[in-house]
Amino acid sequence: MAGQNRWICLLLAMLLILGGCASASGEYYQEKEHVAQLGDSGETPANAISNYYMLQTALQNMIRSGRESDNIRISDYRGDLDEDLEAVREYFMTVYPLGVYAVQGIGFDKTRILSEMDVSVTIQYRRTGAEIRDVVEILEDGEFERQMTALFSAFGDRQAFSFSWVTDSDAQFMDRIMKSWAAAGEYAVGLDSVTLTSYPEGAYHRIVEINVQYLDDPAALKAQAEQVREAAGQIAAELTPGETERETLGRVAEWLLGNVQVDEEATRVVSETGGLQKKTSVYTAYGALVERTAAQSGLVLAAQELASRLGLDCTVVIGSREGEVYWWLAVQTDDGWLHLDLLSQEAVPPAEEGGEAAVQYVFNTEEAAQRFEWSPTLYTFAS
Secondary structure, X not given: OHHHHHHXXXXXXXXXXXXXXXXXXXXXXXHHHHHHOHHHHOOOOOOOEOOHHHHHHHHHHHHHHOOOEEXXXXXXXXXXXXXXXXXXXXXXXXXXXXXXXXXXXXXXXXXXXXXXXXXXEEEEEOOOHHHHHOOEEEOOHHHHHHHHHHHHHOOOXXXXXXXXXXXXXXXXXXXXXXXXXXXXXHHOOOEXXXXXXXXXXXXXXXXXXXXXXXXXXXXXXXXXXXXXXXXXXXXXXXXXXXXXXXXXXXXXXHHHHHHOEEOHHHHHHHHHHOOOOXXXXXXXXXXXXXXXXXXXXXXXHHHHHHHHXXXXXXXXXXXXXXXXXXXXXXXXXXXXXXXXXXXXXXXXXXXXXXXXXXXXXXXXXXXXXXXOEOOOOOOOOOO
């Protein structure tokens, strides 16, 4: 009998325990249901979206990270959700630069869950995740030029840049790109063409994609650059720097004009194309220093190579003279800028009667301003 009572007690205890678990489970379910209804109380869950700007931020984060799909919780939304979904789609497809550049399409699928809305977002991209991440943000023009010079020096063929405020026209962009190419030194060889595309076109805030074509493969162009470097080093070793920067520039000019044949036909092509012709060897330092035949741009690029090795701080300038594209070399000194015009025909009267007239190749900035024109936004020659 005692044993039977013990079994009855154990059975009653087990029933009490099971009853307690069922009660706890019921209370937990009610709490979950209450949380799902928080929107009815005027409160919005911390991770839910309640207005247009939060919706815009959510999609912007998706595009920046290249995510193809995501679910967005909508709770206590202020505004017309359907209208805002269309507005945000329009914004990212036509206004937001990274969206215009990278996004092919955006889709939404809505599902109501109690008092909230679940919006499934799908994005189709025309760019890879790597291409999206590789967009370089540009804060000032000098940084863009440095980035482009680095691209040319590596014989890179594509780069996209994000600008927060663009005022340059496409022609001004191209001038800045060519300035960057000339600054690449011995790597300024084999350029075929450069194209640029803006996303969106004409906007102040835009992404600009640069595509570069070359006349040969990178290995061959690197070999040319190495030959330019070796030739410039050997020639510079034979030249003795002058006592002043002006004298040093004069010696560079004398060597180039005494050892390099000027290709007048190639120079004429530059005038006809506005300087946008293919940069075959005659337009580069390779033509001047290795092949010993060059157009004006090749002479100036070669002068930059030699003068730099003789300790001068050089800038290749692409401007104009009498309405035609014109190249020259500017050198910064403690006394101001000097400008080397390798095709100058300005005679200097002889110091003594009966002496021979010389040709002046080096000018100060005031004298250069009477001979050439240049963009003050691209080149600044302040004393």
